[in-house]
Amino acid sequence: MPYEETMTPRERVMNALANLPVDRTPVSNPTNVATVELMDMVDAPFPDACRDPQLNAELAATGYTELGFDSIQPYFTIIQESSALGCEMQWEQKDNWPTVRMSNPIWKGEDDVVIPADFLEHRDMVSVTGAIEILKKQFGDEVAIIGKSMGPWTLAYHVFGVESFLLMTIDDPDMTMRIMDKLKEATVLFADAQIAAGADAICVPDHATGDLVSGEYYKRFLQDIHTEMAERIDAPLILHICGKTLDRMPYIAQTGMASFHFDSRNDPQEAMDAVDGGIGLVGNINNPQTLYSRGPDEVREEVYACLEAGVQMIAPECAIPLQTKLHNLLAIPDAVKDWSAERL
Amino acid sequence: MxxxxxxxxxxxxxxxxxxxxxxxxxxxxxxxxxxxxxxxxxxxxxxxxxxxxxxxxxxxxxxxxxxxxxxxxxxxxxxxxxxxxxxxxxxxxxxxxxxxxxxxxxxxxxxxxxGVEPIGTAVFGTVKGDLHDIGKNLCIMMMRGAGFVVHDLGVDTKPDEFIEAADEKDADLVLMSALLTTTMPNMGRTIAEFEDMGLRDEYKFMTGGAPVTQEFSDDMGADGYGDNAISCVEKAKELIEIAKVASSG
Structure with missing residues (x-):
């Protein structure tokens, strides 16, 4: 029997996020899939594509139109909100990611934490909400549009500086909690604005990674806040945390979020066991070695490992290196389709 | 006691x-x-x-x-x-x-x-496009404690800045750190620029950072890799010894 797809990409992604049956496992990177080759293809280079809704939409759409992924993600960086909060920015060039100059933090303590009244009107926020509106008009219900809203932990790195913030968690944990509470409102505000603009789901990167903090830290400072977000934000949420996260996956699985986007440093089967059905998983093709340095065969091998483990959506582990070759990205949906066909 | x-x-x-x-x-x-x-x-x-x-x-x-x-x-x-x-x-x-x-x-x-003679001299930076420096700072502190002279190049260090600093400080070692999978390839590009200038063999190169692995470090063409601050110091000592043997031979 020939392999046949019966769902639209959007249906496929939304069903996977709702833990409902799918015709095949969707391919969807909740962070994004921008590369230099794609920028050249549609003449939408960084940093302009991060700051202009039209260019943003044009670059984001290539994830669907050129790569054949089942979703579009029109927020490429992790710094749009931080720019709107007043952080010092380094916008870089086409071949490099824009970043926050965290060595020059803007805030020192909880009294500094104020979300500006015009937060959502800042050009770097409108570049995302505006792009979502454009994409929704262009694609309707054909493909899933995934927004992104940074969580309070990541925002704290940007506004306080990573080192100062992590020291604060030990020196004054109560103040840290109060700051998390204040900053989460920025996450909810931006998520709601993207949903109003047409986003189908929201990725929430909140980098409480095992490379920096313990699983107990996640439980202590973030689990309740992420649970609250899942209750308040009216769309499926996909939590993204880089690095080793197995030790916190059981806590993440209890937040009520729809999915967790996990890193290649966690074995897919062990990750599935750790969440034990409490949350869906999306991931976890290795970026620097496999997608950047190796070829389609190695990509296929990792895709198959994820599928065999039962990972619900297949994706690179994070935003990809900008010089990643397209043939390696194209190998992801190809491998998923082949795997599905082989199992008919 | x-x-x-x-x-x-x-x-x-x-x-x-x-x-x-x-x-x-x-x-x-x-x-x-x-x-x-x-x-x-x-x-x-x-x-x-x-x-x-x-x-x-x-x-x-x-x-x-x-x-x-x-x-x-x-x-x-x-x-x-x-x-x-x-x-x-x-x-x-x-x-x-x-x-x-x-x-x-x-x-x-x-x-x-x-005026104690140092074990060796190193320049150490986070690679271009990456502004994370906690791991680098810890390694620098441990290396200085172990007797190295380490020149901290800070974050977002471009290849030409590594080249200039290595020459100016008469370094034995060039150490590169990255926290992001998206910036890790810049380690290889930095080494390639040393190669292009004909300077690859003047220094020993080391890489490290949370997502960096021995395999990736090898792919980038580095001489050594530190999984953590302790192994960074040990590997740096080892590379200095290799360099000494090579120069005495």
């Missing part, structure tokens, strides 16, 4: 590898109760106590090197082991590093004035 400080004895139990236990124990036992109190205060991140104890020790006319080797270094070594073994994480390491810095503030000026 054997370990008499109860807290330090408890902390030392986290060091389980035989060779590491022997090395750290030798350092601790070379000191006395004051040094043990200092090591324990450092491990627990009590920077005020380390500051006070260091001043006290130096005020008793102890050698700065002894205070470093018998108090601060074994304390930081235990922290490094606990970090590597996932018993503690970066916040706990940062408070220990803050304590180490409090002690080094008194020791550094004395050592600098003494």
């Amino acid at each position: 054997p370990i008499v400080h109860e807290g330090l004895a408890r902390e030392f139990e986290y060091v389980t590898q035989e060779e590491e236990r022997a090395t750290i124990l030798e350092q601790i036992e070379a000191g006395d109760a004051l040094m043990q109190e200092m090591a324990y205060s450092l491990i627990t991140g009590n920077h005020a106590a380390v500051d006070e104890l260091t001043q006290k020790a130096l005020g008793e006319d102890r050698e700065a090197n002894d205070v470093l080797d018998e108090g601060l270094i074994p304390g930081m070594a235990v922290v490094g082991v606990k970090f590597r073994d996932n018993l503690i994480f970066v916040p706990e390491v940062l408070i220990a590093a803050r304590a180490m810095k409090a002690g080094m503030a008194h020791i550094d000026p004395i050592l600098s004035a003494s």
Whole structure:
């Protein structure tokens, strides 16, 4: 029997996020899939594509139109909100990611934490909400549009500086909690604005990674806040945390979020066991070695490992290196389709 | 003196590898109760106590090197082991590093004035496009403690900045750090620029950072890789020895 797809990409992604049956496992990177080759293809280079809704939409759409992924993600960086909060920015060039100059933090303590009244009107926020509106008009219900809203932990790195913030968690944990509470409102505000603009789901990167903090830290400072977000934000949420996260996956699985986007440093089967059905998983093709340095065969091998483990959506582990070759990205949906066909 | 400080004895139990236990124990036992109190205060991140104890020790006319080797270094070594073994994480390491810095503030000026020959000279930066520096800063602190002269190039270090600094500082080692999978390939590009300038063989290159692996480091063409601050120091020493043998041959 020939392999046949019966769902639209959007249906496929939304069903996977709702833990409902799918015709095949969707391919969807909740962070994004921008590369230099794609920028050249549609003449939408960084940093302009991060700051202009039209260019943003044009670059984001290539994830669907050129790569054949089942979703579009029109927020490429992790710094749009931080720019709107007043952080010092380094916008870089086409071949490099824009970043926050965290060595020059803007805030020192909880009294500094104020979300500006015009937060959502800042050009770097409108570049995302505006792009979502454009994409929704262009694609309707054909493909899933995934927004992104940074969580309070990541925002704290940007506004306080990573080192100062992590020291604060030990020196004054109560103040840290109060700051998390204040900053989460920025996450909810931006998520709601993207949903109003047409986003189908929201990725929430909140980098409480095992490379920096313990699983107990996640439980202590973030689990309740992420649970609250899942209750308040009216769309499926996909939590993204880089690095080793197995030790916190059981806590993440209890937040009520729809999915967790996990890193290649966690074995897919062990990750599935750790969440034990409490949350869906999306991931976890290795970026620097496999997608950047190796070829389609190695990509296929990792895709198959994820599928065999039962990972619900297949994706690179994070935003990809900008010089990643397209043939390696194209190998992801190809491998998923082949795997599905082989199992008919 | 054997370990008499109860807290330090408890902390030392986290060091389980035989060779590491022997090395750290030798350092601790070379000191006395004051040094043990200092090591324990450092491990627990009590920077005020380390500051006070260091001043006290130096005020008793102890050698700065002894205070470093018998108090601060074994304390930081235990922290490094606990970090590597996932018993503690970066916040706990940062408070220990803050304590180490409090002690080094008194020791550094004395050592600098003494004119001791360094083990080697390194330039160390986070690669282009990456603004993360916690891991790099910890490695630099450990390397300086071990006797290296390390020039900190900061974050977002472009290949030409590495090349310029390595030449200007007459470095033996070029160390690169990255936290992001998206910026890791810039390690390879940096080495390639040294190659393009005909300078690849002038230096030994090392890589490190949370997502960096030995395999990736090899792919990028580096000579060495440090999985954590302790192995960074060990690998740096090893590469310096290799360089010495090569230059003497």
